[in-house]
Amino acid sequence: MKRLAILGSTGSIGQSTLSIVEQFPDRYSVAALAAGRNVDEALAQAARWHPQLVSMATEELADQLASRLRQAGISGTEVVHGTAGTVACSTLPQADFVVSAIVGVAGLEATHAAILAGKPVGLANKECMVAAGEILTAAARERNVPILPIDSEHNAVHQCMRVGAHHEVKTIWLTASGGPFRQTPLEQFAGITPEQALKHPTWVMGRRITIDSATLLNKGLEVIEACRLFDVPPSQVRVTVHPQSTVHSLVEYVDGSILAQISVTDMRLPILYALAYPERPASSLTFDLAALRHLDFEEPDFQRFPCLRLAFEAAEKGGAHCIALNAADEVAVEAFLGRRIPFSGIPDTIERVLAATPEAHPATISEVLEEDRRARERAAQLVL
Amino acid sequence: MKRLAILGSTGSIGQSTLSIVEQFPDRYSVAALAAGRNVDEALAQAARWHPQLVSMATEELADQLASRLRQAGISGTEVVHGTAGTVACSTLPQADFVVSAIVGVAGLEATHAAILAGKPVGLANKECMVAAGEILTAAARERNVPILPIDSEHNAVHQCMRVGAHHEVKTIWLTASGGPFRQTPLEQFAGITPEQALKHPTWVMGRRITIDSATLLNKGLEVIEACRLFDVPPSQVRVTVHPQSTVHSLVEYVDGSILAQISVTDMRLPILYALAYPERPASSLTFDLAALRHLDFEEPDFQRFPCLRLAFEAAEKGGAHCIALNAADEVAVEAFLGRRIPFSGIPDTIERVLAATPEAHPATISEVLEEDRRARERAAQLVL
Numbered sequence: 001m002k003r004l005a006i007l008g009s010t011g012s013i014g015q016s017t018l019s020i021v022e023q024f025p026d027r028y029s030v031a032a033l034a035a036g037r038n039v040d041e042a043l044a045q046a047a048r049w050h051p052q053l054v055s056m057a058t059e060e061l062a063d064q065l066a067s068r069l070r071q072a073g074i075s076g077t078e079v080v081h082g083t084a085g086t087v088a089c090s091t092l093p094q095a096d097f098v099v100s101a102i103v104g105v106a107g108l109e110a111t112h113a114a115i116l117a118g119k120p121v122g123l124a125n126k127e128c129m130v131a132a133g134e135i136l137t138a139a140a141r142e143r144n145v146p147i148l149p150i151d152s153e154h155n156a157v158h159q160c161m162r163v164g165a166h167h168e169v170k171t172i173w174l175t176a177s178g179g180p181f182r183q184t185p186l187e188q189f190a191g192i193t194p195e196q197a198l199k200h201p202t203w204v205m206g207r208r209i210t211i212d213s214a215t216l217l218n219k220g221l222e223v224i225e226a227c228r229l230f231d232v233p234p235s236q237v238r239v240t241v242h243p244q245s246t247v248h249s250l251v252e253y254v255d256g257s258i259l260a261q262i263s264v265t266d267m268r269l270p271i272l273y274a275l276a277y278p279e280r281p282a283s284s285l286t287f288d289l290a291a292l293r294h295l296d297f298e299e300p301d302f303q304r305f306p307c308l309r310l311a312f313e314a315a316e317k318g319g320a321h322c323i324a325l326n327a328a329d330e331v332a333v334e335a336f337l338g339r340r341i342p343f344s345g346i347p348d349t350i351e352r353v354l355a356a357t358p359e360a361h362p363a364t365i366s367e368v369l370e371e372d373r374r375a376r377e378r379a380a381q382l383v384l
Numbered sequence: 385m386k387r388l389a390i391l392g393s394t395g396s397i398g399q400s401t402l403s404i405v406e407q408f409p410d411r412y413s414v415a416a417l418a419a420g421r422n423v424d425e426a427l428a429q430a431a432r433w434h435p436q437l438v439s440m441a442t443e444e445l446a447d448q449l450a451s452r453l454r455q456a457g458i459s460g461t462e463v464v465h466g467t468a469g470t471v472a473c474s475t476l477p478q479a480d481f482v483v484s485a486i487v488g489v490a491g492l493e494a495t496h497a498a499i500l501a502g503k504p505v506g507l508a509n510k511e512c513m514v515a516a517g518e519i520l521t522a523a524a525r526e527r528n529v530p531i532l533p534i535d536s537e538h539n540a541v542h543q544c545m546r547v548g549a550h551h552e553v554k555t556i557w558l559t560a561s562g563g564p565f566r567q568t569p570l571e572q573f574a575g576i577t578p579e580q581a582l583k584h585p586t587w588v589m590g591r592r593i594t595i596d597s598a599t600l601l602n603k604g605l606e607v608i609e610a611c612r613l614f615d616v617p618p619s620q621v622r623v624t625v626h627p628q629s630t631v632h633s634l635v636e637y638v639d640g641s642i643l644a645q646i647s648v649t650d651m652r653l654p655i656l657y658a659l660a661y662p663e664r665p666a667s668s669l670t671f672d673l674a675a676l677r678h679l680d681f682e683e684p685d686f687q688r689f690p691c692l693r694l695a696f697e698a699a700e701k702g703g704a705h706c707i708a709l710n711a712a713d714e715v716a717v718e719a720f721l722g723r724r725i726p727f728s729g730i731p732d733t734i735e736r737v738l739a740a741t742p743e744a745h746p747a748t749i750s751e752v753l754e755e756d757r758r759a760r761e762r763a764a765q766l767v768l
Binding site for chain 1: 543544546547548549552554555557622624631634636637638639640641642643644645646647648653656657660663664665666667668669670671673674676677678679680681682683
């Protein structure tokens with residue numbers, strides 16, 4: 001029985017994780033939930049799963065949850081809050097495995113603490129690896145703690161990497177859906193509206209990640225994540241546009257063999273893989289290969305998607321540049337959604353923030369957070 | 385340094401194997417060559433590779449080679465002949481690895497002997513596994529001898545099987561190019577000529593295997609081979625038609641993940657994989673993934689390709705039925721090429737031979753060969 005600490009339990013990945021626990025009650029139980037701001041959902045989850053610990057974003061929300069738990073007659077669940085609360089969840093001695101699914105750098109400290117505590121991590125938080133991947137992977141290597149990727153691309157890469165030795169890997173190929181503007185002419189990019197950009201062809205996701213998919217910045221973050229997770233330089237990571245999102249990624253070996261992973265586009269599959277690794281429990285998440293007809297691939301267009309180029313450049317520089325890329329993008333996407341900058345203003349803002357970013361390699365999480373704050377300030381000034 | 389015994393050294397797989405030895409002189413050397421009937425080529429190979437042993441098909445050919453070796457001043461190479469000679473090659477104490485690439489059941493005894501002698505086998509001989517797979521795999525399991533498949537499909541499956549446990553495999557999907565008649569209407573099948581059938585869309589191969597690709601019997605033999613090599617029932621093997629022959633096969637796991645292997649269509653790749661396993665040496669056999677545009681898949685049509693149905697039926701019955709399938713097909717293909725029966729006569733002949741075949745499981749190689757002889761006789765009478 002694996003006892004889980006789920007950071008971001010009320011979000012999409014958190015809920016999918018709980019649906020896996022529901023499906024495999026003999027394999028998984030819930031030890032701790034970091035739930036954020038949704039008291040109703042946190043209450044429902046606590047009532048259903050009886051975690052030892054629940055963390056809310058603020059003291060006020062924690063008090064609300066505690067009082068509603070009392071009213072409902074639910075005992076045995078302690079309620080904590082804030083970053084310290086999230087860290088308490090991720091380091092709970094009774095938890096065997098931490099699912100890190102808090103969006104943004106908010107989950108960073110708790111994820112780092114989980115690794116320091118020697119707990120295997122299922123990582124759904126891209127920004128953690130982008131902003132602090134050097135620190136997290138170094139800590140994980142030192143303690144021999146596995147970090148199992150919970151996103152479809154890196155999960156696919158993780159699977160394909162099992163077919164050879166690390167030094168035999170030539171190139172990691174991340175697939176990209178190409179987003180809604182894959183075939184939009186360059187001259188129309190300036191006029192793209194938030195409404196157009198929020199329509200993703202394949203996945204239903206949050207607002208920022210949907211815009212990031214439209215700019216391909218999301219794929220750029222994944223390039224950086226791949227470098228960190230799999231310990232390869234950016235020159236060994238490439239992107240191929242694959243509109244069907246059926247092949248989730250590929251790994252090319254030095255002998256010439258390429259391994260690819262195919263599955264349904266359902267996050268429960270990488271979650272189950274991470275939780276059960278190295279086992280593969282039988283699931284109902286089947287892909288109908290007999291019905292497969294066509295798979296299309298094309299090269300990404302770095303001219304129409306400058307965010308992808310910027311990400312590769314940041315990946316080469318590492319450290320502060322990766323932090324700034326992520327932070328500046330988050331600010332720029334908000335500004336775009338608020339109609340303060342055009343679609344093409346997203347890469348412009350990122351490029352200008354990167355140009356003002358020193359080549360530095362923060363060595364601690366607080367240095368990372370400080371660099372993140374500075375980049376956000378720089379970006380905020382640009383999108384005023 | 386791995387010292388190889390190459391059975392079928394003058395054939396296409398044998399020559400490709402020697403080109404791999406040429407490319408990796410620090411990894412591989414040649415201990416023995418079973419060369420068959422081509423004395424010129426056997427002489428050239430002996431001169432180049434200085435094997436300890438060379439076997440020719442007959443005593444007369446062996447004498448010719450021995451005398452030409454003397455004339456050429458090449459010493460240190462003993463020349464033997466016949467089945468005993470091939471067995472001497474495959475069991476040579478100085479050989480570490482046996483490449484089994486003699487076409488047809490002729491290579492069966494030597495391959496069995498290699499396994500009994502505890503030597504890892506790279507198997508390019510499909511008929512071995514179809515006719516005597518039950519015996520060969522039992523012997524290999526008993527002695528813990530690896531059998532590494534040297535054909536693109538099973539080699540791909542072998543790679544994809546490394547990503548999970550055996551009991552986690554749900555379905556092995558073999559890809560088939562579909563052959564030249566993939567889109568030919570059923571009513572035109574009776575009139576297909578040998579010239580039409582000998583044009584294979586993707587691979588350049590021998591005559592029988594080219595016809596077998598056109599009838600999909602070849603894929604049927606591979607279904608049986610997959611059952612034996614990977615110890616799964618026929619119900620766990622399926623075929624998908626993939627005209628580009630880019631994905632060489634796929635393995636579907638019970639959790640829903642499907643792993644696929646992609647590479648150039650060059651037999652040197654599976655040969656290198658088998659020789660080097662579990663390592664992957666760097667090769668120049670690269671597939672240009674950036675240039676990949678489309679992959680197409682479709683379900684096989686069992687009505688137009690009854691040989692595939694017959695193979696699945698034979699796979700279910702095992703033993704004598706698999707032997708008869710292979711033997712009857714070889715006779716029928718010869719008759720088709722000799723214009724004695726129409727294209728549709730190939731499955732008809734096989735079906736009638738299978739109908740007259742008892743459900744039996746030969747327990748020795750000589751029983752297998754006896755069953756093979758009987759099936760050929762039955763088929764020969766039908767195609768007179």
